[in-house]
Amino acid sequence: xxAGFGHVxxxxxxxxxxxxxxxxxxxxxxxxxxxxxxxxxxxxxxxLAASLYQRFRRATQAAGVRRPEFLHLQAAGGSxxxxxxxxxxxxxxxxxxxxxxxxxxxxxxxAAEAMG
Amino acid sequence: MTNTRAVEPWTLEPLRRFxxxxxxxxxxxxxxxxxxxxxxxxxxxxxxxxxxxxGAAIAAxxxxxxxxxxxxxxxxxxxxxxxxxxxxxxxxxxxxxxxALIVFGSDSSIGLVQLFFxxxxxxxxxxxxxxxxxxxxxxxxxxxxxxxESLAALxxx
Numbered sequence: 001x002x003a004g005f006g007h008v009x010x011x012x013x014x015x016x017x018x019x020x021x022x023x024x025x026x027x028x029x030x031x032x033x034x035x036x037x038x039x040x041x042x043x044x045x046x047x048l049a050a051s052l053y054q055r056f057r058r059a060t061q062a063a064g065v066r067r068p069e070f071l072h073l074q075a076a077g078g079s080x081x082x083x084x085x086x087x088x089x090x091x092x093x094x095x096x097x098x099x100x101x102x103x104x105x106x107x108x109x110x111a112a113e114a115m116g
Numbered sequence: 117m118t119n120t121r122a123v124e125p126w127t128l129e130p131l132r133r134f135x136x137x138x139x140x141x142x143x144x145x146x147x148x149x150x151x152x153x154x155x156x157x158x159x160x161x162x163x164x165x166x167x168x169x170x171g172a173a174i175a176a177x178x179x180x181x182x183x184x185x186x187x188x189x190x191x192x193x194x195x196x197x198x199x200x201x202x203x204x205x206x207x208x209x210x211x212x213x214x215x216a217l218i219v220f221g222s223d224s225s226i227g228l229v230q231l232f233f234x235x236x237x238x239x240x241x242x243x244x245x246x247x248x249x250x251x252x253x254x255x256x257x258x259x260x261x262x263x264x265e266s267l268a269a270l271x272x273x
Binding site for chain 1: 227
């Protein structure tokens with residue numbers, strides 16, 4: 001884990017079913033901090049999750065409903081969760097399909113607030 | 117319609133895939149001395165020549181600074197502007213070392229470019245032919261002829 005922001009991710013990774021959490025620079029798609037299981041390609045998830053978030057942000061802004069506050073992408077083998085924090089940073093989590101999404105979302109929002 | 121062209125045919129498909137996946141606007145693959153191997157997005161030969169020369173010069177000067185600092189060889193530089201980002205990286209292939217100059221806009225990101233650049237390098241390394249050794253002196257006349265042939269291949273003239 002990269003030093004500095006690592007403690008922000010601890011509460012997220014303690015949620016049962018979370019395989020890893022990251023702080024990602026939203027505009028650049030680069031990893032700011034990460035706490036991931038070994039088989040997860042952090043920089044790939046960061047780049048693609050940030051790209052996904054930016055596209056959804058454009059869509060919601062075009063629709064006049066401002067930025068997305070929570071993205072939950074349910075895949076066949078798990079979930080990708082994204083919450084925006086301050087200064088364009090994204091809180092990203094990779095989780096199992098049967099995760100308690102509400103609890104994970106709560107911890108991600110707390111992490112985003114702790115960034116401020 | 118795609119406007120990706122290559123002097124070396126084995127670079128074409130990997131570069132096309134990279135452009136599509138990374139969302140890059142301009143791409144230029146050259147040798148470290150600035151000889152063009154492939155390009156995407158350039159419409160004028162003079163722009164290709166300028167970009168190739170500038171990319172090679174930046175790579176060479178950065179490599180020299182690295183040498184003075186006893187750092188490993190030059191690998192990559194990234195510059196994020198207001199509307200565009202620039203990514204310049206060197207990599208080795210069986211056919212010799214190459215430079216890539218990538219320009220991307222707000223519809224992409226440095227993270228995406230870096231991610232798919234790794235795949236581009238893997239594909240180019242796999243596709244590159246191993247050249248047969250043929251010692252040859254580089255002459256000014258040869259260089260100019262090669263340059264004109266490259267530009268003709270890239271712009272169909």
